[in-house]
Amino acid sequence: MKNILAVSGIVIKELYRRKDFYVLFILTVLLCLVMASVNIFNDKNIIRYLKEICLLLVWIASLVIAITTTARQIPAERENRTLFPLLAKPLTRSQLLLGKFLGCWLACGLALLCFYLFFGLLASSREHYWPLVNYFQAAALHWVMLGVVIALTLFGSLVFTAPSSNATICFVVVGGILLLGRHLNKVALPLPEPRRSLLYSLYYAIPHFELFDVRDLIIHNWPPIAWRVCGLASLYALAYTAVFLIAACMIFRRRALN
Amino acid sequence: MNANPYRLPGLLLIALFVLCFGLAAHLDLWFQAWQGNRSQSANPMGVLLGDSRRMFANHFFVKADAYFHSGYYPSVFDNREAFRTPHMAEDTGTVGGHNQGDELGFLGPPRDWIDAFSRQFFPSIHTHLDEGGARGKAAPSGDLGESSGVREILPWLRLSAELDPNSVQTYTVTAYWLRQRMGKVAEAEQFLREGLRENPGSYEILYELGRIFAENHNDPARACNLWELALRNWQKLESAKSDPDKFLLMQIVSHLATLEEKQGNYRQALVYMQLWKEHSPEPARIQQRIEELRQKLQPPSVGKAEPRLKAGT
Numbered sequence: 001m002k003n004i005l006a007v008s009g010i011v012i013k014e015l016y017r018r019k020d021f022y023v024l025f026i027l028t029v030l031l032c033l034v035m036a037s038v039n040i041f042n043d044k045n046i047i048r049y050l051k052e053i054c055l056l057l058v059w060i061a062s063l064v065i066a067i068t069t070t071a072r073q074i075p076a077e078r079e080n081r082t083l084f085p086l087l088a089k090p091l092t093r094s095q096l097l098l099g100k101f102l103g104c105w106l107a108c109g110l111a112l113l114c115f116y117l118f119f120g121l122l123a124s125s126r127e128h129y130w131p132l133v134n135y136f137q138a139a140a141l142h143w144v145m146l147g148v149v150i151a152l153t154l155f156g157s158l159v160f161t162a163p164s165s166n167a168t169i170c171f172v173v174v175g176g177i178l179l180l181g182r183h184l185n186k187v188a189l190p191l192p193e194p195r196r197s198l199l200y201s202l203y204y205a206i207p208h209f210e211l212f213d214v215r216d217l218i219i220h221n222w223p224p225i226a227w228r229v230c231g232l233a234s235l236y237a238l239a240y241t242a243v244f245l246i247a248a249c250m251i252f253r254r255r256a257l258n
Numbered sequence: 259m260n261a262n263p264y265r266l267p268g269l270l271l272i273a274l275f276v277l278c279f280g281l282a283a284h285l286d287l288w289f290q291a292w293q294g295n296r297s298q299s300a301n302p303m304g305v306l307l308g309d310s311r312r313m314f315a316n317h318f319f320v321k322a323d324a325y326f327h328s329g330y331y332p333s334v335f336d337n338r339e340a341f342r343t344p345h346m347a348e349d350t351g352t353v354g355g356h357n358q359g360d361e362l363g364f365l366g367p368p369r370d371w372i373d374a375f376s377r378q379f380f381p382s383i384h385t386h387l388d389e390g391g392a393r394g395k396a397a398p399s400g401d402l403g404e405s406s407g408v409r410e411i412l413p414w415l416r417l418s419a420e421l422d423p424n425s426v427q428t429y430t431v432t433a434y435w436l437r438q439r440m441g442k443v444a445e446a447e448q449f450l451r452e453g454l455r456e457n458p459g460s461y462e463i464l465y466e467l468g469r470i471f472a473e474n475h476n477d478p479a480r481a482c483n484l485w486e487l488a489l490r491n492w493q494k495l496e497s498a499k500s501d502p503d504k505f506l507l508m509q510i511v512s513h514l515a516t517l518e519e520k521q522g523n524y525r526q527a528l529v530y531m532q533l534w535k536e537h538s539p540e541p542a543r544i545q546q547r548i549e550e551l552r553q554k555l556q557p558p559s560v561g562k563a564e565p566r567l568k569a570g571t
Contacts, residue, residue: 040413041436041445048325049413141379182376183335185369208372216329216380222392229378 003091004099011103012110015069021111024061028115031057032122047126048219054122055215058115059142063174066108066146070153071167073100074252094249097154101245104150109143133224138214141230144237145212149174151244152207158251177209207240303420315422322346322414328392329381332364340364345386346411347427350434351509387411388439408439419453429453430466443474461495464488465510478517485514504537511537524555 015021032054040046074097077083086096116139124130153170160166181203188199211233214225289295303311323344324331332338341364365382368374385391387407415432418425429450436446447470453463465488472481489510496502515530528551535544 038413040416041442041449043409043412043440043442046409046413048410183333185373186335189369204370204372208376211376211379214379220325220328220381220392222328222381225378229375232375233379 003095004102007086007091007096007099008101008103008106011069011073011100012107014103015065015107015111018069020068021065021114024064025111025114025118028054028057028061029118032118036122045126047123050126051119051123051219052215054119055218058112058119059213059215061115062108062112062142062146063149063171065111066104066149067153067167067170067174069107070100070104070150071157071163071170073104073154074157075163093252097249097252098245101150101154104154105143105147108146108150112139112143112146131218131221131224134218134222137225137230138218141212141214141233144234145209147241148207148209148237148244151241151248155244155248155251158248158255174209177206178213181206181208181210207237212237307421311421312424315418315425315428318414318418318421319425319428320344322411322418325411325414326387326408327381328385328387330384337364337366344431346435347431349388350431350438408435411435419449423453423456426453426457426460426462429457430462433466433470437470437474443470446470459491459495461488461491461510462506464491465506465513468513472513472517478521482514482517482521485510485517489514508534508537519551524551527551528555 032050035053036050074083077086087093116135120130120135149170152173153166156166156170157163160169184199184203184206188196188203191199216222217225307314320331323341323346326344326346332341363384365377368377381392383392387410391407412432412435415428415435419428419432422428429452433446433450433453436442436449447467450463450467450470454460454467457463464484468481468484468488471477471484489507492503492507492510496507511530511534515527515534518524518527518530528548531544531548531551535541535548538544
C-alpha cells in the first residue's frame, strides 16, 4: 500500500504542476460569469439555465482531465525511460498500475472539489440556499464514475499504442454511453433476432455511466436520492473499476516493456 | 562587404504588408455592398450561424418545455404522443393541442433492472413548474402555487426567439407566461412588439397584444382595435387555406364577442358570435348565448352603432 501511495502522490503533484486543470477551471468560471451577466426580462433570480451550463462545463472538464491525464501515464513513463528504474525498485507492476490509478482518481477528486465548490457558490448566489446533501451526492457519484473512466483509460493505454488514439477512443466510448446507454434497450426491443439479443447483451455489458449523471435532479431542485440507491450505484461502479484494473494488471504483467 | 541577412526578408514583408493593405481597402467596398455580408446583422447568432440557427430554435423551445416539467421529458427514443404540443404552449390558450396518450407515464413499466434502477437518477415524475415543480409546493387551489418558478423557462424561450425571429409561437407563449404568471406586463408587451416588428401583421401576436390591453391595461377600446386587426389579418392569410388555424380564429372572435357584449354593443357582439358558432365544435352552446343576447336586444337599443364588421368579411 505504501508503494501505491508513493506512486499516486507523484501523479497528484504532476496534475497540479500541469496547466490543464487551471485552464479548464478558469474557462468554466469565465463562461459561467459571462452567462450570468445576461439580462433576461429584468429578472435576476433566473438560475437553472446557469446551473445547467455550469454543470455541463464541469462534466466536460472533468472528463478531459481524467482521460488526458490517465492516457499519458504509462506511455510517458515508457517514452522517458523512467519505467525501468521505477520497476527496479521494490515495486511490482500491479502496484505501479494501482498507484497510477489512485493518483489520477484522487487528482480528479481534488479537481471536482474545486469545480463543485464554484458551482455551489454560483447557485447559492441566486437561490440563496445550499442543498448540501444534493451537491454532495452529485459530486460523489460523479467522482465514483470517474473512477471507472480512469480504470478504462488505464486499460486502454496498455491496449492501444498511442495515448492520442486511446484518449480519442475513450472519449467516444464514454460520450456514447452517456448519450445512448440508457436507450439501448428501447432500441433493441423492436429488432429481430439475433440483433435484439446482441444489442441487449451489449446493454447489460457496458458500464452505465449515465446512472451517475444526476445533473437534472440538481438543476431542477429534486429531493436527494436515497442513500441505499447511492450505495448500490457506487458498488456497481467499483465492480467495473475492479474489472478494468484487473484486466489492465493482467496485460501489464505479460507485456514486454521495451 | 557583409550583406545584411535580414534585408531581403524585411523588404518582402513590407511588400506583402502593402499588398494586403491595398487588397483589404479594395475588397472592403465590395464586401460592404455584398448581400451575403453577415456583419451587417445586429444579431450575434445570425453572424455566427447564419440561417442554420433556425434549426436550433425548435430545440430550445422544446427545452423550455422540458424545464416546465422540471426535466421530466421524453427523449427521441420514448413515446412522445402526449408531448406533441409543448404543454407550456398549450396552457397559454394560443395554440391548439394535438396531445394524446398518457403524459404521466410515457416511460411505461421498467423493462429490466437497469431501467428500474436508473429511474432513481433522473426526473421520473410528471410535474409542472407553475404547480410548484419538483418540490410540489402547489397552492391549495392547485394552480398558480409557486408560479414564480416558471421564470426558469424564459432563457430558453428568449434564445429560441433570437435564433428564429419568425417563430410567432415563441413570442406569444413567452408573453403569456411573462404577464399572466410573473406580472411582467411591460416586458411582455415589449417582447410582443419585437415579435410584431419581425413578423408584421401576425394575427397571433396581435391577439396576444390585445389580451394585454384588455386584461392588464384595462383598455377595451385598444384591445378591440387590435383583435379586429387580428381578425382581418386572419381572414387575409388563413381563410383561403385548406386547413386554416380555426383554434385562433375562435379565440379572437370569442374574445371580441365577450368584449363587445361587456361594452353593450350587442349587435356587434352578435356578429362575432355568429362567426364563432360557424367554427365552434360546440355550436349549440354558442347558439344559446346568441339567444340570450337576442333577448337583451328585444327592446330597441337606441343609439347603438351599426355593426362594424360583418361575419365572413
